Amino acid sequence: MVKFLPLKQAVAENLNNGDSVAFEGFTHLIPTAAAHEAIRQGFRDLTLIRMTPDLIYDQMIGMGMAKKIIFSYVGNPGVGLLRRARDAIENGFPRSIEVEEHSHAGMANAYEAGAAGLPCAVFRGYRGAGLAAVNPNIKSVTCPFTGEVLAAVPSIRPDVTFIHAQKADKKGNVLVEGIIGIQKEAVLAARRAVVTVEEVVDNFDDLHPNLTVLPRWTIAAISVVPGGSHPSYAHGYYARDNAAYLEWDEIAADREKFQAWMQANVIEKSADDFAARVEHLRKAA
Amino acid sequence: MSGLGFTPNEMMTIAASRALGNDDVCFVGIGAPSAACNVARLTHAPGITLIYESGTIGTAPDVLPLSIGDGELCETAVTTVAVPEMFRYWLQGGRISIGFLGAAQLDKFGNINTTVIGDYFHPKTRLPGGGGAPEIATSSKEIYITMAQTRRGMVEKIDFFTSFGHGEGGDHRQRLGIDTAGPTLLITDLAIWRPDPATKEFTVVSLHPGVTRQQVQETCGWMVKFAAALDETPPPSELELKTLRDLQARTKAAHEGSGKGKAA
Numbered sequence: 001m002v003k004f005l006p007l008k009q010a011v012a013e014n015l016n017n018g019d020s021v022a023f024e025g026f027t028h029l030i031p032t033a034a035a036h037e038a039i040r041q042g043f044r045d046l047t048l049i050r051m052t053p054d055l056i057y058d059q060m061i062g063m064g065m066a067k068k069i070i071f072s073y074v075g076n077p078g079v080g081l082l083r084r085a086r087d088a089i090e091n092g093f094p095r096s097i098e099v100e101e102h103s104h105a106g107m108a109n110a111y112e113a114g115a116a117g118l119p120c121a122v123f124r125g126y127r128g129a130g131l132a133a134v135n136p137n138i139k140s141v142t143c144p145f146t147g148e149v150l151a152a153v154p155s156i157r158p159d160v161t162f163i164h165a166q167k168a169d170k171k172g173n174v175l176v177e178g179i180i181g182i183q184k185e186a187v188l189a190a191r192r193a194v195v196t197v198e199e200v201v202d203n204f205d206d207l208h209p210n211l212t213v214l215p216r217w218t219i220a221a222i223s224v225v226p227g228g229s230h231p232s233y234a235h236g237y238y239a240r241d242n243a244a245y246l247e248w249d250e251i252a253a254d255r256e257k258f259q260a261w262m263q264a265n266v267i268e269k270s271a272d273d274f275a276a277r278v279e280h281l282r283k284a285a
Numbered sequence: 286m287s288g289l290g291f292t293p294n295e296m297m298t299i300a301a302s303r304a305l306g307n308d309d310v311c312f313v314g315i316g317a318p319s320a321a322c323n324v325a326r327l328t329h330a331p332g333i334t335l336i337y338e339s340g341t342i343g344t345a346p347d348v349l350p351l352s353i354g355d356g357e358l359c360e361t362a363v364t365t366v367a368v369p370e371m372f373r374y375w376l377q378g379g380r381i382s383i384g385f386l387g388a389a390q391l392d393k394f395g396n397i398n399t400t401v402i403g404d405y406f407h408p409k410t411r412l413p414g415g416g417g418a419p420e421i422a423t424s425s426k427e428i429y430i431t432m433a434q435t436r437r438g439m440v441e442k443i444d445f446f447t448s449f450g451h452g453e454g455g456d457h458r459q460r461l462g463i464d465t466a467g468p469t470l471l472i473t474d475l476a477i478w479r480p481d482p483a484t485k486e487f488t489v490v491s492l493h494p495g496v497t498r499q500q501v502q503e504t505c506g507w508m509v510k511f512a513a514a515l516d517e518t519p520p521p522s523e524l525e526l527k528t529l530r531d532l533q534a535r536t537k538a539a540h541e542g543s544g545k546g547k548a549a
Contacts, residue, residue, distance in 0.1 A: 026339055026368050027354025051368070052416075075413025077352030078315055082413070089411045101400075104338060105372040105420040112369040124377050127463050128449025129419040134405045149462065179339045179359050182368045233356055242351045242540045 002172035002216040007196060007228075007271040010221035011037040014192050019159040020047035022190065023056055025232060026181025027077055027240075031164040032056055033228035033274050034196050036266045038162075039063055049158055051107045051182060055231070055248050058082040059266070061097060062258050068098035070156070072107040079245050083252040093255070101135055106153050111182050113155035114189025125151040161190035164229040165214075166236060168197045169204045172216035178235025180212050192220040196228040198237050227274035230281075238281040289495055291521050293474035294433060296493045298324060298529055299521045301385075301431045301472040307332040311383045312376065312421050315353050317431045318385035320529070321472075323349060327528045336375065338417040340366045349536040372417070376424045384425030386418055388432050390443045393486045393507045394457075395430060395450025395468030397422070398443040405445055415447040422448035427466040433474045434504035441507045451485035475501050477518055481510070491516035 005013070015021060015038055023031050023038075035056035047068040048057050055076065060066055062084030074085050087093045102110070109121035122141055126132040132151070141152045163183045165176045174195050176183050187193040195214070200222075204213065231244035251261045291299075301321035305311060307330045313322045315337075326333050326345065334343050339354035343363030350358055359365045366375070375381065389412055390398035399418065403409030422428055428450070432438055450468045451457055458467050468487075471478035477491040488510045489501060494517060502509045521529075 027352045028339070028356070028359075071414070073414050073416035074411070075416075077354065078350070080413075081411070086411045090408055101414060103415050103419040104368070104417040105377070108369040108372050112373075123373065124424065125420050127419075127423045128446065128452060128458075128461050129415070129422075130400065130405070130446035131415070131419065178356070179341065179354050179365055180367050181339070181354075184367065185369060235356055235359060240351070240355055242355075245351065246540075 002219045003221050004172065005221045005223055007033060007037050007223040007225055010194050010223045011041060014160050014194050014220055015041075015043055016159070017043050018045045019043075020049060022049040022156070022158040022161045022186050024050060024161060024163055024182050024186040025229065026051060026179060028179040028181060028232060029164045029176065029183065029234055030054060030056065030229050030232035031162045031196055032230055032232065033225040033271050034162040034164070034194060034223075035060060036269070037271060039065065039262070039266050049156060051104055052077065053082060053085060055245070058084040058248070058252055059262065061085050061088050062094070062252065063262065064094040066097050068100065070100040070102070072102045072104045076245055076249060078242075079249050083249070084258060087255070100137060101131055102138070102153060103129070103131065106138070106151070107156070108182060108185075110153050110156040111185040111189050114157045115185045118155055120152050120154050122150050122152050156189055158186070158190040160192045160194065161186045162194050162196070163187060164196045164234070166198050166234055168195070168200050168222050170200060170202055172219065172222055173204060174214040174216075174219060174222065175204060175207065176212045176214070184212055184214065187214055187218060193218065194221045194223070195219055196223045196225040198226050198228070198234050200224055223271070225271045225274055227276070227278035228271070230274055230277045233281070238278040241281055289520065291526055293493065295521060295526065295529060296518065297431060297433065297472055297474040299525045300477055300493065300518050301429065302328065302525070304429060304470055304472065305330050305333055305383065309382045310334040310336065310380060311385055312336050312338070312381045312417075312425055314386045314418070315350070316387045318387055318429075319349055320532070321431060322385060323532060324525065324529050327532065328525055336381065338368070338371060340368055340371045342366065342375065347535060348539040349532060351540055372420060376417075376420055379424065379426075381421075381425040382427070384421040384428045386421065386428060386430050386448070388430055389438065391430065391432060391439050392441065392443045392450075394452060394454050395428070395471065395480065395485075395487060396443055396446055396452065397430070397448045397450065398445045400445040400447045402444055418448040422450065422467070423463050423465060425465060427469045429470045429472070430468055431472045434501070436504060436506045439505045439507065451480065454485045455483070475504065486510060488512050489515065491518045493518045494520045
């Protein structure tokens with residue numbers, strides 16, 4: 001049953017060295033605060049799963065926490081490349097990492113299959129695409145009814161998924177709205193799920209009945225971290241800090257600059273520092 | 286392009302916007318395709334449905350998004366769906382008339398590489414990868430591609446098949462059981478290209494104003510074929526140019542405005 005915990009404790013209780021872990025968020029509601037807490041606690045040998053690895057996986061890879069990455073787009077959205085991930089893949093720095101690459105359709109189907117309790121996902125994909133030749137986890141099956149050859153990938157079942165959401169009610173039910181991405185599937189596919197939220201409200205009685213609500217019994221722990229998805233955004237709370245994404249390109253380009261930035265902005269900070277980072281973005285939301 | 290009153294990139298975006306119609310349902314790639322699609326929406330195609338892979342369907346952003354998931358896209362969309370639904374029901378389900386892609390590397394058959402430069406397992410440069418492109422390229426009814434011409438970008442042989450165009454040309458798509466049309470249009474900063482009906486090799490059908498055949502060849506890594514009857518692309522109209530420049534000015538102001546410089 002869900003527990004409300006300080007983020008430090010929620011991460012410590014649910015993440016272990018060697019886990020496969022998804023910090024999901026499709027450009028929106030990215031769980032940055034949870035990722036930074038994982039970085040502070042110094043986990044090792046993680047298999048990092050995410051459609052769009054983004055800044056937080058660039059940071060975790062740059063800190064040497066990942067042994068493997070499973071992804072479908074290893075870029076800084078709208079800006080360019082992820083330079084710490086590149087350094088690891090191209091130069092093995094700070095350690096070499098194993099790469100398992102899919103398309104968005106492949107990852108989305110694999111999460112959905114994980115949530116559905118299936119061993120694999122079947123879809124019409126990868127036709128003529130080079131990934132099928134370099135990723136042994138992309139195979140094909142023949143439809144028993146039509147004979148059509150379809151793509152098959154193993155379902156994604158993370159040990160633990162972290163997401164950020166707008167709000168929880170006092171019982172621990174969670175609301176996600178706006179660009180809902182893959183959050184629901186990533187939570188339901190995982191053995192354990194941890195959610196950071198902007199706020200806790202009394203109840204969800206006046207919500208539209210079809211909004212994306214994750215029942216409290218699907219979640220292990222909730223931590224209240226206002227601003228916890230900065231520099232991503234939380235629909236209805238604060239806007240995306242596009243300038244921070246542009247700045248990251250420069251920070252991550254240099255190994256020493258990266259380390260200095262991580263020391264000052266992650267290692268020496270805490271979850272409580274996120275609220276101030278989004279103050280200037282609240283009016284724009 | 287001082288003498289003409291517009292830049293090659295502006296001509297590219299505007300020429301691309303003209304290829305889109307009011308009834309199109311367009312899966313929009315970020316960057317150049319996004320600009321072209323929104324210029325179309327703001328000029329001759331107000332009814333066009335723009336879809337970004339973040340799940341935003343029928344979006345009408347006032348400024349160009351920096352990412353495919355900016356809040357502006359969701360706020361102005363007809364509906365926003367989950368990512369699995371986006372790829373399963375809407376793309377795989379055959380609802381997209383045009384997939385609009387950019388490219389890091391492109392060959393003459395419309396095959397695209399955005400994955401690696403060099404060997405996949407020991408890349409010289411690791412690029413972001415395909416994202417939605419592998420399935421956009423095969424499940425959209427047809428594909429438009431837009432990119433600025435360089436010899437590095439337009440190459441005889443791409444390093445990796447991120448998304449499949451016409452493969453080795455001819456009927457290669459059909460041989461793989463792909464029943465969609467694939468790349469039917471390429472718009473660069475210098476010209477408009479269409480695939481030859483039989484070989485499927487991209488052929489220049491229209492040069493932008495002031496552009497020579499030689500310029501097109503010098504910035505392209507394969508031997509360029511030109512159509513027998515070569516058109517000249519009509520220059521941007523005042524409305525098209527104003528719409529594009531206003532959109533880019535609003536975009537610049539919005540993205541810089543949300544920055545840390547304005548904080549505290």
